[in-house]
Amino acid sequence: MPSKLTPDDLRVTHHTATIRGKTYHYIVASPPDGQPPKGTIILIHGFPDLGFGWRNQVPVLAEELGLRVIVPDMLGYGQTDAPFNPDEYAYKSICADLVAIVDHVGVVGDGGRAGEADESKRFFVGGHDWGGAVAWRMALWHGARLRGVFSVCTPYFAPSKNPFLPLEDMTKLLPNFGYQKQLAGDEMWQFIDAEPERVRQFLQTMYGGKATLSAEEVAAKKSPYLFDTTHGVHLERLASIGPTPLLSQAELDFYATEYARHGLRGPTNWYRTLKFNYDDEREIVNDEAKARQKITVPSFMLSATSDAALPPILAEQMDKHFTNLIKAQVPGGHWVLWQSSAAVNEQIKDFLGPLLDSGVSKAAL
16 A cells, blocks of 8 residues: 655645635645546545645555545645635535636546536545535535545535524534534634644644643543543643644644644634525525435445544435435544544545446446
8 A cells, every 4th residue: 555645745746726716725646657547536624634634545546546636725724825704615615616626737537427518527526524524515516527426424414404503503403513613713713823832732632632631630530632522622721732643743743834824713714604504505405406406426425433523323314315325434533534544545445446447437327
């Protein structure tokens, strides 16, 4: 299996482009030795991550499957712009950005179904965390452009036909989303951005580091983990966090440097988009034909067995919204892309491999 990417890896090239008025940074990986790519895939990361979060998957997709791989730092992150206002982070707008990025780079390989005007423009999409949510919306808003779509951890939630449910009420129904109230507020990003070292402490907290406990905290049965899904980050204890087991020192340094560019206002804007997404999707809900339509793009949902925020049970009701859905699970928590990278890679290969055979993909579609 190819080795994972490093922050300065020469197997990828770095690019910036103005996309719909915003500057995006992205990397591109291609098959080795001048082999012609069999297709194009764009990978979408979530919070708190970077395009570099796909470091274990990019070499496999490029070197073993022969894909051109495009991985942007999403809006708010790294070297990509970080608008202050949250409306630009809404799914529909982000999906338009991603399609524009793919078209800017160019689609290569067999685009899929013969006889379609856009057959040469079709590509694959993969996402994790918020990126998974966006990947499903890519299938919803731009399904004709996709050869296949997969999400790691994040299930598909159909556009709501009910009255808008504010975050405060949603978390009463889904307590495991309680952390989103903290992230959607101002206290956390302002606290983290106030001191440069807190960015590193925050990342170590989110990536599974343990705090050093005092005798009093041990007696009080305090958890050494400073993030939980019902509350969020325990900011008052942040300075006691220890190293993350999931990143090397060089990787953590890279993350901390990239997060220091904009701070956390941009990344947390993703948690302020609930109403914008709801309003955009009235276009689908209020159109009877669109509301009935299922997602026909070949689709794959990969759950992590121990993901506290997005447990596999959330994916149980997905099937009714798809005509061509495969589901599987791999061991690990929310950061399963790193924790169980070999298992994740095998599952992704099993899904994408048949679709790269043009005869199979055309027949399946």
